[in-house]
Amino acid sequence: MARPAVHVVVGKPLVSGGADVLAVPISQGPDGPVAGPGLAAAGSALGLDLLALARREKARGDAAEIVAIPLTDPAAPAEQVLLVGTGDGSPTALRRAGAALARRVRSRERLATSVVAGAGPDGVRAFTEGLVLGSYAFSLRGDTPNANGAAPKRDHVGAVDLHVDGRRAGAAGPAVERGLRTADAVCLARDLANTPSAEKTPAWLAAQAKKMAGRAGLDVEIWEPADLEAGGFGGILAVGAGSSRGPRLIRLEYTPADAPAGAALPHVVLVGKGITFDSGGLSLKPSDGMVAMKADMAGGAAVIGAMSALRALGVGVRVTGLVAAAENLPSGSAFRPGDVITHYGGTTVEVLNTDAEGRLVLADALAYADANLDPDVIVDLATLTGAATLALSRRMAALFTPDDRLAKALLAASDAGGDRLWRMPLVDEYLPALDSPVADLAHVPHQQHRKVQGGAITAALFLREFVGRRPWAHIDMAGPGKIDGDEHENTKGGTGYGVRLLLRWLEAYPAKARTR
Incomplete structure (x- = not known):
């Protein structure tokens, strides 16, 4: 994706020429907006009382609030000044301010701003993330690249000059770089x-992961259908059986470049659901329910996205990413309600609803990780259940883990990165709802157990059966993985939820040698 070029500027006045738009911060005060860094100097250079103008417009300085002041003098150094609300000045507020500002200046050539002049590294990084994420656009319209040989229409400001305090300049550059990479x-x-599912087959997704791995310095391995058959990945094969476009299992490997030879680094495994289209299979969804199902691989996309940035961010632990990719379609070869499938490792599962397919592909990948990769911790991400969305809305994902320390670390990463997360209970009393008279487990509750409800909880309990005794967390991102309209730094459609969460968590993960 094309994005704005972002530059750190030190020691120059904001009003130094070259920018179409100037942006200065205002924050919340007890009696109205308060001037932020650079506002007074910019106002003086322009001959304007910018704070008085903010008060005249009844601005409050809330995060992402923007007041536009046109500059009508032909001799003015810019066309417009934007007063940008930064709220309480937290990274979350600055990220939202960056996104709102990016949307406001989409058509401009250059923006100069002092919004983060007084912010620390976390605030600068968050603001940079907001600028880029708020600029994001996905389009297959005729004016996009390669259409009739014409240059594509730019959907974002061309360049952004971040003016920072000289005392903070040393930290600002690396913070901007981390924000851009994230x-x-x-x-x-x-x-x-x-990407529409007509193009996005499991093979296509595997090819995109392979291209990314080449750019990011990762090792990659792809299991094709014959490999999955030979390996005993019964869940992935069953879900993909109804499609003429066969399933794949994608494995990505990252080892820190500066890892000492023979060092036993901590090993994290990330597992993502990669259902490239979900019709529900023979348990067919209504047509309205299929419209957004091109994004049912958003958990797998989060794993691929996060893996792409590990080397650039200098993550100090070994990370393996697994994406279980399949297309769930009805046909004469599709799996059926009542089938019993054998997962990797030998666990048998009775299928009761082919539209609960995500947990079946995840189960294979989780069992493989437990049996072969010896991870210190496993985290899976999936757009898994409507129940999680009913509980927590489209703004927040559900976190399930029996490990309090892991929960604390992931919740801290959620707060730092902006991917919102709420811990939910794993209720052992619900596990009998997954009893099966013909297999080791049912993947959803039988009719007599439907009164249990708690669909997100029973899904998490099912996945727990495949991770052995490993520390493990399950993130049900069915709500925030895809949304219906722009909100803060998130955009309509696939949001990229989970990437910031995983990266903040992995950046903070202790890199000391394993003790077991």
Whole structure:
């Protein structure tokens, strides 16, 4: 995805020429907006009392609030000044301010801003992420690249000059770079989720992961249908059986470049659901329910996106990404309600609803990770259940884990990165609802157990059966993985949810050698 060029500027006045638009911060105060860094100097240079204008417009300084002041003098150094609300000045507020500002200046050539002049590295990174993510657009219109040989219409400001305090300049550059690398990873995940399923086959998704791995310095392995058959991946094969476009299992490997030879680094495994289109299979969805199902691989997209940035961000632990990719379609070869499938490792599962397919492909990948990769921790991400959305809305994902320390670390990463997360209970009393008279497990509750409800909980309990005794977390991102309209830094369609969460968590993960 094309994005704005972002430059750190030190020691120059904001009103120094060359920018179409100037943006200065205002924040919340007890009696109205308060001037932020650079506002007074910009106002003086322009001959304007910008704070008085903010008050005249009844601005409050809330995060992402924007007041536009046109500059009508032909001699003015810019066309417009934007007063940008930064709220409480937190990274979350600055990320939202960056996204709102990016949307306001989409058609401009150059923006100069002092919004983060006084912010620390976390605030600068968050604001940079907001600028890029708020600029994101996905389109297959005729004016996009390669259409009739014409140059594509630009959907974002050309360049952004971030003016920072000289005392903070040393930290600002690296913070901007981390923000750009993170936002690029999110945009990759968005592109993957937003690509129509006519193009996005499991093989296509595997090819995109392989291209990314080449750019990011990762090792990659792809299991094709014959490999999956030989390996005993019964869940992935069953879900993909109804499609003429066979399933894949994608494995991505990252090892830090500076890892000492023979060092036993901590090993994290990320597992993503990669259903490239979900019709429901023979348990067919209504047509309205299929419209957004091109994004049912958003968990897998999050894993691919996060893996793309590990080397650039200097993550200090070994990470393996697994994406179980299949297309769930009805046909004469599709799997059926009542079938019993054998997962990787030998666990048998009675299928009761082919529209609960995500947990079946995840189960294979989780069992494979437990049996072969010896991870210190496993985290899976999936657009898994409508129940999670009913519980937490489209703004927040559900976190399930029996490990309090892991939950604390992931919730801290959620707060830092902006991918919102709420811990939900794993209720052991619900596990008998997954009893089966003919297999080791049923993948959804039988009719007599439907009174249990708690569909997101029973799905998490099912997945727990495949991780052995490993520390494990399941993130049900059915709500925030795809949304119906722009909100803050998130955009309509695939949001890239989970990338920022995983990256903040992995950046903070202790890189000390394993003790077991």
